Amino acid sequence: MAEQQQGTERVPTVIVDDLHIVYRVHGAGSGKGSATAALSRIVQRKTSPNVREVHAVRGVSFVAYRGEAVGLIGSNGSGKSTMLRAIAGLLPPERGRVYTDGQPSLLGVNAALMNDLTGERNVILGGLAMGMSNSEIREKYQDIVDFSGINEKGDFISLPMRTYSSGMAARLRFSIAAAKQHDVLMIDEALATGDRAFQRRSEERIRELRAEAGTVFLVSHNNKSIRDTCDRVLWLEKGELWMDGPTEEVLEAYEEHTGGK
Secondary structure, three states, rough: OOOEEEOOOOOOOEEEEEEEEEEEEEEEOOOOEEEEEEEHHHOOOOOOOOEEEEEEEEEEEEEEEEEOOEEOOOOOOOOHHHHHHOOOOOOOOEEEEEEEEEEEOOOOOOOOOOOOOEEEHHHHHHHOOOOOOOOHHHHHHHHHHHHHHOOOOHHHHEEEHHHHHHHHHHHHHHHHHHHOOEEEEEEHHHOOOEEEEEEHHHHHHHOOOOOOEEEEEEEEEOOOHHHHOEEEEEEEOOOOOEEEEEEHHHHHHEEEEEEOO
């Protein structure tokens, strides 16, 4: 599957082959004994009449390579976040396959944060969840806190996460995830939080992760972040891959389609 580009071997890190993802939304049961009826359906492998199927991803195929930063764009409900969760192995395909070389990391899942614990404890637990050793966490702890910027207006790192704004929590999640070198790192709207200075730090860190031979996927509604960060873009609509190509080419088509939004 390797290809040649400018004399160097391109190494695939993610292969998505005719991927279909279907959600099954279960309606509320009705009447006495509905739990018994549900158990009977499970035993008999029958589908509940109250189940609605949502075909979130429809036959998508692409290959991502080491060193690429790939943006995912599309309207709300187009399947972008679902695609990331499928690549991370969190959603089973209805049909098709996802192959990854190395461990995919979905920002906010691998570094899950706990509201009742302090930011400091969350940095430690988040690092451990991503496979970092205690010594690595100690070595990188202050850099993570400084990168997040959450202590710029007080000692927030020593406070419980429930006292943080959503933006502060998102910045800390990104900072924890970005402290580790990743085979495949997937980021969902992380760069939309924080001020421009944090966005610049985030974009620079993504470029460093790419240089360290990783692959980055970025979901964002901010086209400027996509332009500043990604060299390739996948455009999804209604679960289908509408376009896959160089960033500017795809964004121009997308902006023309959406009226510049």
